[in-house]
Amino acid sequence: MDDINKKxxxxxxxxxxxxxxxxxxxxxxxxxxxxTENPGFIGMGPALxxxxxxxxxxxxxxxxxxxxxxxxxxxxxxxxxxxxxxxxIIILTLGVLFFIARFFL
Numbered sequence: 043m044d045d046i047n048k049k050x051x052x053x054x055x056x057x058x059x060x061x062x063x064x065x066x067x068x069x070x071x072x073x074x075x076x077x078t079e080n081p082g083f084i085g086m087g088p089a090l091x092x093x094x095x096x097x098x099x100x101x102x103x104x105x106x107x108x109x110x111x112x113x114x115x116x117x118x119x120x121x122x123x124x125x126x127x128x129x130x131i132i133i134l135t136l137g138v139l140f141f142i143a144r145f146f147l
Contacts, residue, residue, distance in 0.1 A: 047111075048111065049111050049112065049113040050106060050111060050112055050113070051112075051113060051114075051115055051116075051119060052103075052112055052113065052114055052115055053103070053115075054103075054112075055099045055102040055103045055106065056095075056096065056099035056100055056103055057099070058099065059095040059096075059098045059099030059102070060091070060092055060095035060096060060099060061095070062095065063090075063091040063092070063094045063095030063098065064087075064088050064091035064092060064095060065091070066091060067087040067088065067090045067091030067094065068087040068088050068091060069087065070086075070087050070090070071083060071084050071085065071086045071087020071088060071089075071090070072084055072087060074086065074087070
């Protein structure tokens with residue numbers, strides 16, 4: 043199948059660009075934090091990366107959807123997505139509990 047007729051799963055470009063922009067802007071956040079000697083600016087990079095990644099990814103996703111090159115997720119892809127969200131929530135909860143136990147107890 044050539045690239046012109048290739049169909050992508052829904053959310054493909056959104057996730058890809060969020061990851062790319064988070065990686066790029068995290069470097070800027072860390073650099074800005076070092077330059078200003080304020081560690082509070084470390085979180086600025088990933089936040090900007092997510093915002094810009096969503097904008098770029100959604101615009102590409104909309105363009106490809108108009109061309110008919112975005113397909114809905116299949117049942118196994120939907121199940122995998124739900125599993126990853128569930129695992130992510132568990133990891134986030136464990137991280138918050140570890141943080142509370144480490145610094146407040």
